[in-house]
Amino acid sequence: MVIGIIEDDELLKKALDTTLKRQGYITVLAGxxxxxxxxxxxxxxxxIVDIGLPDGDGIxxxxxxxxNQKIPxxxxxxxxxxxxxxxxxxxxADDYVVKPFSMKVLLKRMEVVLRRTTGENVFMCGEVVLYPERKQVLIGKKEIYLTVKEYQLLEYFIMNQKxxxxxxxxxxxxxxxDSESIDINTIxxxxxxLKKKLGAESKLINNVFGMGYRMGE
Structure with a gap:
């Protein structure tokens, strides 16, 4: 998902940019x-809009x-x-945060707003975005197409990150x-x-030697 950050404080803007990217969001910046x-x-x-900007107000x-379009x-x-x-x-406005604020609180408020405005759950890891209700997977703005088992595997990974x-x-x-009848090497x-279809984002899924797999940094 793409988040627009409009903030004239360079340190805060950079902190927001870094935090959101780590959470898998794509950011667009303006000061x-x-x-x-x-x-x-x-x-x-x-x-995310700062009310006080150098050349006017955020409102x-x-x-x-x-x-032309309602944007949360x-x-x-x-x-x-x-x-x-x-x-x-x-x-x-969908919400309002007074500085200084906790990044964890802001992230949680973002989740609430996005869930309310999209009307569905959204799960993210890196640039991979999964919409479980419609069984859709995006990398950035590009949709990728998975088989049923590939989708189920990605869903399992992304809902159990780290x-x-x-x-x-x-x-x-x-x-x-029916799992007892399936060869474990099938996994x-x-x-x-799945990793092949994820392309550059395949780095998010790591083999944990002798144990299994883990998704997330």
């Missing part, structure tokens, strides 16, 4: 109203950016000002009560096919 109008397009899934900028937004401000908060909500999954666990997840074959 002013002018840059935002030039860089932010309709493919952005969520905006009027947001009004301009959403003329979380506003940032250094001022705990009720008037700003109410004005932001009046023009369609955990070691043994071949026996994977076998049981993919085949259930290596499916993992290999």
């Amino acid at each position: 002013s109203k002018k840059e935002a109008i030039q860089n932010i397009n309709r493919y952005v899934d969520l905006l 009027s900028l947001y009004q301009e950016l959403q003329r 937004a979380i506003f940032l401000t250094a001022r705990d000002d009720e008037r700003d908060m109410l004005k932001a909500f009046d023009i369609g 955990q070691v999954l043994t071949k026996e666990m994977i076998l049981e997840y993919l085949w259930g009560i 290596s074959v499916i993992v290999s096919r």
Whole structure:
């Protein structure tokens, strides 16, 4: 998913950029109203907007950016000002965060907004985005097509990130009560096919020697 970060504080902007990329988001950056109008397009899934910008305010900028399409937004401000908060909500803001804030809190609020605005669960690892309700997998904005077992394997990996999954666990997840009749080496074959389709993102799935596999950094 693509997140637009509009923040004039370079240190905070860099911190947001680094944090979101580590979580698998794609970012588009701007440090002013002018840059935002030039860089932010309709493919952005969520905006993080600083209310105070060097060439104007984030509220009027947001009004301009959403003329052609509604884009969810979380506003940032250094001022705990009720008037700003109410004005932001009046023009369609989805949430509001007062600086300084915890990155973990911001990430959780982002998840809530994205779930509410898309109406479905979204799971991410690196640039791999999985939509379980529609059984769809994207890398960035490009959809990749998997077989049923490849999809089920990716879903198992991505919903258990950073955990070691043994071949026996994977076998049981993919085949259930029929797993005893399946050659365990089949798992290596499916993992290999899945990694090939993931391309550069295949690095997210690692072989844990003598144990199994783990997805995530």
